[in-house]
Amino acid sequence: MSYLERLRELGYTLEPVELDAGKIMLGVRSGNLIFTSGQVSRLGDLEIKGQLGADLSVEEGYKAAQLSTVGCLNVVQTLAGGIDKVVRVVKVLGMVNVAPGFSNTPAVIHGCSDMLLHVFGESGRHARSAVGMTLPLNYAVEIEMIVEVF
Amino acid sequence: MSYLERLRELGYTLEPVELDAGKIMLGVRSGNLIFTSGQVSRLGDLEIKGQLGADLSVEEGYKAAQLSTVGCLNVVQTLAGGIDKVVRVVKVLGMVNVAPGFSNTPAVIHGCSDMLLHVFGESGRHARSAVGMTLPLNYAVEIEMIVEVF
Amino acid sequence: MSYLERLRELGYTLEPVELDAGKIMLGVRSGNLIFTSGQVSRLGDLEIKGQLGADLSVEEGYKAAQLSTVGCLNVVQTLAGGIDKVVRVVKVLGMVNVAPGFSNTPAVIHGCSDMLLHVFGESGRHARSAVGMTLPLNYAVEIEMIVEVF
Numbered sequence: 001m002s003y004l005e006r007l008r009e010l011g012y013t014l015e016p017v018e019l020d021a022g023k024i025m026l027g028v029r030s031g032n033l034i035f036t037s038g039q040v041s042r043l044g045d046l047e048i049k050g051q052l053g054a055d056l057s058v059e060e061g062y063k064a065a066q067l068s069t070v071g072c073l074n075v076v077q078t079l080a081g082g083i084d085k086v087v088r089v090v091k092v093l094g095m096v097n098v099a100p101g102f103s104n105t106p107a108v109i110h111g112c113s114d115m116l117l118h119v120f121g122e123s124g125r126h127a128r129s130a131v132g133m134t135l136p137l138n139y140a141v142e143i144e145m146i147v148e149v150f
Numbered sequence: 151m152s153y154l155e156r157l158r159e160l161g162y163t164l165e166p167v168e169l170d171a172g173k174i175m176l177g178v179r180s181g182n183l184i185f186t187s188g189q190v191s192r193l194g195d196l197e198i199k200g201q202l203g204a205d206l207s208v209e210e211g212y213k214a215a216q217l218s219t220v221g222c223l224n225v226v227q228t229l230a231g232g233i234d235k236v237v238r239v240v241k242v243l244g245m246v247n248v249a250p251g252f253s254n255t256p257a258v259i260h261g262c263s264d265m266l267l268h269v270f271g272e273s274g275r276h277a278r279s280a281v282g283m284t285l286p287l288n289y290a291v292e293i294e295m296i297v298e299v300f
Numbered sequence: 301m302s303y304l305e306r307l308r309e310l311g312y313t314l315e316p317v318e319l320d321a322g323k324i325m326l327g328v329r330s331g332n333l334i335f336t337s338g339q340v341s342r343l344g345d346l347e348i349k350g351q352l353g354a355d356l357s358v359e360e361g362y363k364a365a366q367l368s369t370v371g372c373l374n375v376v377q378t379l380a381g382g383i384d385k386v387v388r389v390v391k392v393l394g395m396v397n398v399a400p401g402f403s404n405t406p407a408v409i410h411g412c413s414d415m416l417l418h419v420f421g422e423s424g425r426h427a428r429s430a431v432g433m434t435l436p437l438n439y440a441v442e443i444e445m446i447v448e449v450f
Contacts, residue, residue, distance in 0.1 A: 023263040024278040028240045030183065030298045033330065035241040038279030090328045091335040095281055103438045113323040128324040129338030129444050131395055132434030134282030138253045144279050148330045173413040174428040178390045180333065180448045185391040188429030245431055284432030288403045294429050 003083045006119045007073070012043075012066070014083060017074045027075035032087070034079050034147045038095065039071030040139035048140045052132075053102025056140055061096065064140035065111030072145045073119075080149040089116050089126040091146040097139060098132030106130045112143055153233045156269045157223070162193075162216070164233060167224045177225035182237070184229050184297045188245065189221030190289035198290045202282075203252025206290055211246060215261030218293035223269075230299040239266050239276040241296040247289060248282030256280045262293055303383045306419045307373070312343075312366070314383060317374045327375035332387070334379050334447045338395065339371030340439035348440045352432075353402025356440055361396065364440035365411030372445045373419075380449040389416050389426040391446040397439060398432030406430045412443055 004014065019026050027036040041048040041064035048064040050056045056064070077083045094109030096102075109130035116124035126145075135142050154164065169176045177186040191198040191214035198214040200206045206214070227233045244259030246252075259280035266274035276295075285292050304314065319326050327336040341348040341364035348364035350356045356364070377383045394409030396402075409430035416424035426445075435442050 020275065023260055023267065023275075024242075025275050026277070028238065028277045030238065030240045030296075031181075031331075035277045035296065037277040038281070088328065088330065090330045092324075093279075095279070098434045103434055103436060105434070106436050110323055117323065125320065125323075125325050125328075127326070127328045127335045127337040127444075129393075129395070129442060130436060131338070131442065134248045134253055134255070136253055136256050136280060142279065142281065144277075146330075146335065170425065173410055173417065173425075174392075175425050176427070178388065178425075178427045180388065180390045180446075181331075185427045185446065187427040188431070243429075245429070284398045284403055284405070286403055286406050286430060292429060292431065294427075 003119050010115060010118060012070050014074050014077050017078050019078055027079050029079050032148050034076055034149055036072045036075045036145045038142040038144040039068045040136060041067045041141040043067040043070055049138045050140055051097050051099040052108060054099035058104060058107050061108035061140055062111035065109050066115055068141045068143035069112040069115045072143055076147050085149045086120060086123060087148040087150060089120060089124050089145060089147050092126050092128040093144045094128060094130040095135060095142045096132045097135040105132045108141065153269050160265060160268060162220050164224050164227050167228050169228055177229050179229050182298050184226055184299055186222045186225045186295045188292040188294040189218045190286060191217045191291040193217040193220055199288045200290055201247050201249040202258060204249035208254060208257050211258035211290055212261035214290035215259050215293065216265055218291045219262040219265045222293055222295045226297050235299045236270060236273060237298040237300060239270060239274050239295060239297050242276050242278040243294045244278060244280040245285060245292045246282045247285040252282065255282045258291065303419050310415060310418060312370045314374050314377050317378050319378055327379050329379050332448050334376055334449055336372045336375045336445045338442040338444040339368045340436060341367045341441040343367040343370055349438045350440055351397050351399040352408060354399035358404060358407050361408035361440055362411035365409050365443065366415055368441045368443035369412040369415045372443055376447050385449045386420060386423060387448040387450060389420060389424050389445060389447050392426050392428040393444045394428060394430040395435060395442045396432045397435040402432065405432045408441060
């Protein structure tokens with residue numbers, strides 16, 4: 001099965017994106033590495049906002065991490081000329097919008113890691129930090145990635 | 151116009167800096183990439199401290215992001231042997247000192263992105279995350295960059 | 301003296317680690333760069349949890365940063381085939397678990413920087429950000445590194 005087919009098994013598809021987001025790019029390639037911008041938990045008409053530990057359950061946070069991950073993969077696909085160009089997901093910074101006292105941030109970012117493993121297999125197993133902070137416009141999750149491509 | 155002239159249009163100049171800051175370096179080059187240390191919102195005698203959403207307006211935060219950006223460019227200039235050696239600003243991590251409830255962090259870090267676009271044109275359009283956290287010694291903004299150079 | 305001997309002077313040794321941590325890797329190599337996962341302040345049977353500014357002193361945070369650093373070096377040693385393969389510690393992101401009002405995050409992450417300088421000498425002098433946020437499972441410190449190796 002191709003990476004795209006495996007992603008479809010999880011209920012998601014990729015879309016071409018306009019990389020130029022005005023003041024910033026959604027991602028930049030330097031050599032064989034793609035650095036994505038932080039992608040918030042928004043995909044098409046769906047967005048997940050709120051703080052873990054106050055407004056959202058871990059399950060909702062997990063879903064939010066999936067949306068951010070698909071956002072990153074859209075960027076990688078567009079920059080690399082296809083998701084099949086991925087050699088390795090190198091590094092994930094998973095940022096969770098947290099209320100005071102919520103520190104189960106890894107369980108939220110597992111929504112990203114599980115997806116990357118399902119789609120890319122061993123090539124998707126990445127280094128990661130999963131931490132809590134304050135996110136733009138109260139989005140639940142924001143994820144940035146470094147991905148090695150052909 | 152040169153990059154330096156474009157920066158001057160915004161009212162800023164670059165200065166050589168001592169890269170060795172004791173326990174750390176202000177930036178390190180590896181291959182064609184420069185990784186800067188996080189540069190706080192301090193430039194010469196001017197410093198901007200305080201939390202967005204409590205002590206500072208978005209406009210003051212925007213100015214703080216400019217100071218951090220010039221700090222990064224000073225480092226890049228010194229490490230690369232001139233700001234004209236910049237091939238591409240690859241990635242910006244914009245960190246904003248926030249009070250609870252303030253999540254308009256992108257508007258603050260636009261102070262960085264607008265400056266990079268003005269100075270470098272398309273070569274300055276970068277991948278970015280702009281998030282809220284707690285910063286050293288209560289500085290308003292801290293920015294770190296990855297920059298590709300010749 | 302070798303790097304390992306210098307580390308032993310500080311009372312620490314390195315251990316081989318299983319890089320595959322299930323959903324993630326403890327570190328990934330891409331070209332000559334190693335990207336570690338964020339390593340929390342836990343080493344063997346010892347762990348340091350709590351917030352700076354509420355539960356822990358700066359001295360305890362400094363010690364926590366040492367534990368995280370040894371965790372990173374375990375990963376680098378295993379991935380590179382020996383700590384003597386380190387060319388340069390490029391970048392450290394030091395994350396401190398902070399209570400509201402605590403902003404002396406650099407003094408905590410000095411526990412990392414001092415160790416890297418002691419062990420690697422000039423090759424250990426790195427670019428760094430040292431900031432406050434919310435960490436997984438209430439660990440006091442989490443550190444991720446980018447290290448250039450042969």
